[in-house]
Amino acid sequence: MDVGERLQSIRKLKGLSQRELAKRAGVTNSTISMIEKNSVSPSISSLRKVLSGIPMSMVEFFSEEILQENPTQIVYKANELIDISDGAVTMKLVGKAHPSRAIAFLNEIYPPGADTGDEMLTHEGEETGILVEGRLELIVGLETFVLEAGDSYYFESSKPHRFRNPFDVAARLISAATPANF
Amino acid sequence: MDVGERLQSIRKLKGLSQRELAKRAGVTNSTISMIEKNSVSPSISSLRKVLSGIPMSMVEFFSEEILQENPTQIVYKANELIDISDGAVTMKLVGKAHPSRAIAFLNEIYPPGADTGDEMLTHEGEETGILVEGRLELIVGLETFVLEAGDSYYFESSKPHRFRNPFDVAARLISAATPANF
DNA sequence: TCGAAGTGTTGTAAATACTGAACGCTATCG
DNA sequence: CGATAGCGTTCAGTATTTACAACACTTCGA
Numbered sequence: 572m573d574v575g576e577r578l579q580s581i582r583k584l585k586g587l588s589q590r591e592l593a594k595r596a597g598v599t600n601s602t603i604s605m606i607e608k609n610s611v612s613p614s615i616s617s618l619r620k621v622l623s624g625i626p627m628s629m630v631e632f633f634s635e636e637i638l639q640e641n642p643t644q645i646v647y648k649a650n651e652l653i654d655i656s657d658g659a660v661t662m663k664l665v666g667k668a669h670p671s672r673a674i675a676f677l678n679e680i681y682p683p684g685a686d687t688g689d690e691m692l693t694h695e696g697e698e699t700g701i702l703v704e705g706r707l708e709l710i711v712g713l714e715t716f717v718l719e720a721g722d723s724y725y726f727e728s729s730k731p732h733r734f735r736n737p738f739d740v741a742a743r744l745i746s747a748a749t750p751a752n753f
Numbered sequence: 754m755d756v757g758e759r760l761q762s763i764r765k766l767k768g769l770s771q772r773e774l775a776k777r778a779g780v781t782n783s784t785i786s787m788i789e790k791n792s793v794s795p796s797i798s799s800l801r802k803v804l805s806g807i808p809m810s811m812v813e814f815f816s817e818e819i820l821q822e823n824p825t826q827i828v829y830k831a832n833e834l835i836d837i838s839d840g841a842v843t844m845k846l847v848g849k850a851h852p853s854r855a856i857a858f859l860n861e862i863y864p865p866g867a868d869t870g871d872e873m874l875t876h877e878g879e880e881t882g883i884l885v886e887g888r889l890e891l892i893v894g895l896e897t898f899v900l901e902a903g904d905s906y907y908f909e910s911s912k913p914h915r916f917r918n919p920f921d922v923a924a925r926l927i928s929a930a931t932p933a934n935f
Numbered sequence: 936t937c938g939a940a941g942t943g944t945t946g947t948a949a950a951t952a953c954t955g956a957a958c959g960c961t962a963t964c965g
Numbered sequence: 966c967g968a969t970a971g972c973g974t975t976c977a978g979t980a981t982t983t984a985c986a987a988c989a990c991t992t993c994g995a
Contacts, residue, residue: 574797588971588972588973589972589973589974590971590972590973598953598954599953599954599955600972600973600974601953601954601955601956601973601974601975601976602952602953602954603973604973604974604975605952605953605974605975606952607973608973608974610952611796611951611952611953612796612797612798612799612951612952613796613797613952613953614793614794614795614796614797614951614952614953614981614982615756615794615795615796615797615800616794617794617952617953618797628815629811629815630812630815630816633810633811633812633815634812646891646898646900646904646905646906647904647905647906647907648901648903648904649901649902649903649904649905652905665881665882665883665905665906665907666881666905666907673878673879673931674856674879674880674881674907674929674930674931676881676882676883676905676907676929678883678905693808694808696855697854697855697856698856699847699848699854699856699858699929700847700858701847701858701860701927703885703927709828716828718828719830719831720831721830721831722828722829722830722831723828723829723831723834723847723848723858723860724828724829724847725829725847725848725854725856725858729808745883745885745927747856747858747881747929748856749855749856749931750810770941770942770943771942771943771944772941772942772943780983780984781983781984781985782942782943782944783943783944783945783983783984783985783986784982784983784984785943786943786944786945787944787945787982787983789943790943790944792982793981793982793983794981794982795982795983796951796952796982796983799982799983
């Protein structure tokens with residue numbers, strides 16, 4: 572996320588000049604200028620001061636909710652999904668026209684032997700999914716599960732996890748994760 | 754909000770030492786120490802680096818939600834989903850044991866004639882889904898779409914929307930919405 | 936009991952962010 | 966036209982933050 576760009580768009584949306592905002596925030600106009608141009612990375616304390624002049628919380632600032640454009644495309648035919656496959660696993664993403672999506676919604680195919688890799692995955696957020704066809708092994712932390720068609724899961728992505736298909740039929744998984752990293 | 758205290762409690766909850774976090778984050782341990790003692794106000798870029806070693810987003814950091822690390826149920830068999838059906842439409846929710854889920858992940862069955870109602874739905878957030886079986890009609894705003902198996906959608910829930918099955922076979926939809934209202 | 940490896944803290948020097956005072960520009964008004 | 970007030974940018978100097986290297990302390994095992 573581009574801090575400078577974000578600040579500038581918020582400031583303009585509020586109809587404030589750099590000097591006006593600076594005055595309200597108790598910093599100098601040059602500070603605002605340099606932050607917006609990304610020629611500095613402001614300290615937490617000064618960004619707080621700047622936001623207090625709007626006013627806006629840090630959470631609001633970093634959650635890019637306001638100021639989102641409207642995507643045009645709503646429905647995606649089966650062949651219009653973006654292919655973000657990684658290795659043996661086929662992953663297709665719904666919502667390619669959506670600029671800043673909140674959900675990564677995927678249609679995944681794990682052929683026999685497919686695996687997300689030896690290294691366990693760890694990232695922020697939450698993920699969930701349901702197995703539509705076949706069988707699939709899910710490892711979360713120290714636990715190993717075998718999913719059958721119709722089974723589902725939900726866990727925090729910060730737990731180390733891994734998907735594998737050690738069986739002899741392809742598995743089709745439909746999953747959702749937030750925040751969307753794609 | 755006390756940045757140092759917040760960082761320290763998060764770090765300890767994750768079982769990381771200052772040095773270990775510093776290594777993952779690509780900063781020095783003294784940086785972590787001084788941030789935690791509030792003897793400096795870190796720059797956005799360095800706080801980002803630090804959080805990436807956890808990993809955690811800025812939004813999560815500044816939203817003062819309590820960190821709950823409680824291991825809950827991860828896998829749900831097909832018959833363990835919560836039934837939140839509404840009228841003719843069968844809706845089953847994944848992740849019933851999850852305390853405060855971010856995603857509402859549903860397995861929905863629309864029998865022939867099923868409908869979300871005459872009144873268009875409008876609420877906060879975003880929603881997405883993929884049709885697994887059958888055919889389904891989706892109305893968003895002034896547009897009407899017919900989904901076939903394999904087709905998907907993604908739109909902002911603030912647009913008025915409605916799902917209908919005017920066909921003679923049942924439709925199976927797997928959907929995700931955020932924030933989760935169930 | 937000693938050494939090795941771990942913890943968090945701290946001093947100094949280098950890197951970076953911030954202030955204050957310019958600058959060039961545009962628009963408005965007499 | 967000239968004055969004035971607004972805008973965002975830039976530069977030199979100052980203030981703050983960061984890296985590096987040490988420090989004191991604790992834990993663990995030989």
